[in-house]
Each structure stands twice: as structure tokens, then as C-alpha cells.
Amino acid sequence: MKWDAQIINHKKESRIAVYFDKNADLITRIKKLDDSRWSQSLVAWHLPDTLENRIRFKIAPLPHTLPSEEAILNIEKFKQWLRSKRYSESTITTYSEGLRSFLFFYREKPISEITNEDVILYNNEYILKNKLSASYQNQIVNAIKLFFKTIHEKKIDIDKIHRPKRAKLLPNVLSKEEIKMILNAHSNIKHKMMLSLIYSCGLRCGELLALQPVLIDSKRNIVLLKNGKGKKDRIAPLSPKILDMLRVYYTAFKPTNYLFEGVIPGEPYSEKSLQSVLKKAIKKVGITKPVSLHWLRHSFATHLLESGTDLRYIQELLGHCSSKTTEIYTHVSTKSIQQIKSPFDDL
Template identity: 70%
Template sequence: MNWNAKLIIHKNEQRIAVFFDKDIDLISRLKKLDDARWSASKKVWHVPASEHNIRRFNIIPKPTHSLYNVEQIEKFRYWLSSKRYSESTVKTYIEALKSFLLFYTEKPIAEITNEDIIVFNNEHIIKNKFSVSYQNQIVNAIKLFFSTIQSRQIEIDAIHRPKREKSLPNVLSKEEVKQILDAHSNLKHKTMLCLIYSCGLRCGELLAMRPHHIDSKRNIILLKNAKGKKDRIVPLSPKILTLLREYFIVHKPSIYLFEGYEKGQPYKARSLQQVLKLALIKVQISKPVTLHWLRHSYATHLLESGTDLHYIQELLGHSSSKTTEIYTHVSTKNIQQIKSPFDDL
């Protein structure tokens, strides 16, 4: 078969492009490879630039140090996994490190300095208007990679770390929350949204719940391996318990509390987002509401009803009280009592 392959950059990721005249047999074989994709923009089939694929397609590394970089990235992935970093953190750090090393494919890792990171910061992140959080992820990934895999320190303090944007959490009124929660007649959809708001859950925490995590005798819900691998308990509202009992009778969940089309498999996060989106359309709320807005609203409404900030911190699973204190800036309870001097004119 006549084909050739080369390393390419596609969507900020290093891939191996495979060029050949149209061949049904070769396309069929490519499709069987892990993460093989067709690029409509580049008009080419491409596969991950893993060490195995580099050898499979007989790519001879040029002075770009590509093979070495791939090996180092895989070592970093293995190290993160061995330290039990969450799957999402591993993915975030690996993608962040890849984008940095791709920027310096012509330069050996051993020669990379603080100055190179500053150049990358200005010429790639700022130039492309990437977010502050993305910039911090890059810095964190680089720092950890060099201190563990490369066994040398990068002086992070010398790198321009951006100031975090001090944006306030988005909060809905109780009336808006009620509209959203009442929007669905579908029992499963209604129960999922109600549970997120009534307990201040993250999306992932809801979807990971299992039937035995509901303790109806003690009126609590146990959240296992929540963010930061910390278990916590949250109070179970009597109204939610009634709704859950109705849900159990109708849907009879087996392994996960909320399951998708496949029995025993958790409901998909994307599908849950669509459930919320449909509710917003039904009640004609045009705000860009996300599932996390319900969690923010839960915390703010607790604060406005007089719940101590320390308890709210425990309920939300925040490690630092500073994280929880942000809700004091969006609570309107005290602000609404302030009289404007304009009224005295």
C-alpha cells in the first residue's frame, strides 16, 4: 500500500497524519485504532502521536525531539495517575503540558527556562486571549512536570501569574428556581434538578450517587469521593424524600441513583445539561443558567435565611472558608435594607 505519515499539530494537539490514495481496506484498518479521526478541514486521517504509533508508522523523529516529548508526557500521565489525581485533573494537566511542549518542539526540554515560559505566556496565551484559569492551569502543569519528571525546579515566582478574576457567582431568585424545578413533568428530570438545588450538589456528585447513599432514617445523603476525594453528608429535605420515594417506585434504579438508557450505567452529564436547557426554554428564562447556578443559588439562599457561613462551607464541601465567603457578596438580604441617600433629596 502506498501511504506516508508525518507529525502534525491539529487543534492544539500533536497527531500523526496518514496520507494515502483512497483505500477502503486501509480506512477500515485505521478506524480500528484508538482515537483515529478524520479531519474535514485537513482532509486527512490522523491518530494520536503516542510512542507506539510513532513506531507503528515508521516516523523517524527529526531534531524536534517529538518522540522524547511524547515519552515525557506519558511519564507525567503515569505519575499523576499513580498519585491518584482525578481523571479530569490528569486530562487538564496533560493537555496543558502538551500545548506548552508543542510550542517548543524545536527546543529540547532540558534547555527550557523561565524565560521560555514567559514568552509562551505572552505569545500564545495572551495573544490568543485564553482565560486566566487556563493560564494558571498551564503554570501549575509546568511546575509539577519539571519538579517531578524532570527533577528540576522552574522558578514559578518569576513567571507572570495572572490575578484571578474576581467574578461573583451567578444566583437565581427563589421564584426563578421554583419555575425551573416545576418545568418538567418527567419524574426523573424533575427529581435530578430538585436534588441538585435542595442539597447544593455538583453535577458529578449527583451522577455518582447510588441508592444506598440515601439514608432516609437519618434524613441525610452521603456523598462519596466528592471533589478533593472528600466524603461529606448533606441534609435530606422531607419534600425531596417524598419525591425520591415516588421516583424509586417508578424507575427502580439498580446501581446508580440516576441511570441512562443502559441499565447500570450513570446518567450522562451532557444529557443532564440538556434537561436544564429544556426547562429554561419551557419557562422562558433567557439567562445563560448552568447546573452550577443551582448550587450557587442554594448557598446564597441559605445565607439569606440566616444559616451560619461555617455550616454552609461544610455543606458545600469547601476546604477554605474564603471560597464560601464569596456568597456574602451576592446575598441581597442586608443590601436591600440600605436606604439610598437619593431618597432623602
């Protein structure tokens, strides 16, 4: 999802306006941010002009909101270390901006004097006070721990820095009937092919868009996924029905570099366009749930579990490092729940 953010003067107050195409997931997320408001006249959501929001929406901080010169130099060293370890650019941005927020909070204090008690104070007086999410807090804690472990002489005990408890949210899952409706919504073979491949192989959006024709192994009926999340390669099974669809698609579109290319030959299909493909499909079939592309991946895993596939195999297919991540699908599978008879039926 692409968006644009800029500083505006709204009703004599400095605000950050965020512009994006209507998207239910993004609207839900932005509503959770402190003092977020919708403006009909601006046709945009807007929020307070704070350092946190400037960081969140990648707007340059004001000069008086910058951390100390010592902090700026150390943040740059930290970014160089992350790059040398081949962290992704998105992770580098998340960690460095999170660290910037923390060091700005202690801009009057030498970094070498920061202690564990300062981390606790920051969590209470900044994260909790501003009602920032547990996931955001977790990202900053990760950044702080890695920074003090690798870059700076410390008075901090890394192992004693605690992470917040994560909210235990269940994945969103569609029924097989709903999946079938969505996949059959488009007559355009390219659109149908992309959505079908995500569901049939349990792919992440980025994994689909990075696919190249050479990674489709029709002899072994597998898809080779290169440099997935965590820079891990894995394979996904290729169903005979999907392979037949791919052959029809390939003959019609003749992709060169990427399996699914955009308007410019050789360039990958955009994430925004793919989201639009799904959006049109769910609107066409009358599904009102705020379905995202990741729901197809969740549904793939849950449907496998319900059909009797061992959880260990599902873990491998999804590319999860920990079995605990995969086990969450046991909480949304209805196979066992449907066999339970409610005591209400005996009344």
C-alpha cells in the same frame, strides 16, 4: 455537554468545526476564542486550525506541530506519575496537553536548559499574544510547576513561577421564585426529582449522577456523597419534603445500581440528558437567562446565606477546601444590600 470537533476545509482554509446542541454557556465560551465564526451552511462554529485549538478540542496534532522526542518521552513519564498519584483522567489530560503546548514552544531547546525566563517569555509570546484566557494560563502554569518539581532535573525555580490573577466573576444566582418555577415545570417525577435534589443539597452535576440508592440515609436524613471533587466524601442534609419525593420516585422507577438511571438499566443517567431536562424546564416557564445546572448549586448556597446560615456550614455543605471560595456568595447575597437606602430616594 457533548460536542464533536473535526478538521474541515472552509473557503480554502483549514479550520476546526465544532458541532454541539444549542447551549448558551458553550456559545458564550466559544465566542471568546480568537477568530471563532458561526457558519449557517455548516450549522457549526469554526476556528483556526492551530495547535492550541487542536489541543483544546482533542484533535491529534499534525506531525510538524509535535514537541521534540525528548519532550514526548517526558510527557509520557509525567502522565504515568499523575496516574500513580490517582489524579482524575480529566486533570491528566489537561496537564499533559498544557505541558505539550509549552514544550512544543521550546522544541529546539533541551528541557534541562529551560529557565524561569522561558516561562515568562512563553506567557507573553504565546498565551497573551494569542489572547488565551487566564484560567488556561493558570492550568499550564500548574502543569509546568508540577512537571519540573517531580519529573525533570531543572534549572527552574518552582516557587518563582507566578500564576496569573484570576478574574473575579460573581456566581450566577436565581431568586427563590425562579427556582420554584423551574422545579415545578416538569410533571415527570424523575425530571423533577433530579433538579430538586441538585438544588436542595447543593450538588454538582456529577455528584447527582453518581448517586446510588444505598447512599440515601433516610434514618439520619442525609445523603452521603462519595468521591466528590478532590476525591473527598461529604454529607448533605436531606429535607423531609425531598425524602417524601424520593420514596414516590423510588416506587415508580425502582432504580438498581444508580439512583437516576438512563435508558439502559444499571447505567447512570447522562449529563447531556440532564442538561436537556433543565433546558426544557426554563423554556417552559419563560426564563430567558442562560441557566446552567451549576446555577442551582450557586442559588442553594446564596439562599442559605440569606436565611442566616453560618458561612462555615455552607463551606462544609458545598465541599469547599477554602473558606475564600465560599465567601464569594457574600457578594451576591441581597440580604444586606436591600436594607441600604439609595441617596436617590432623598432627592
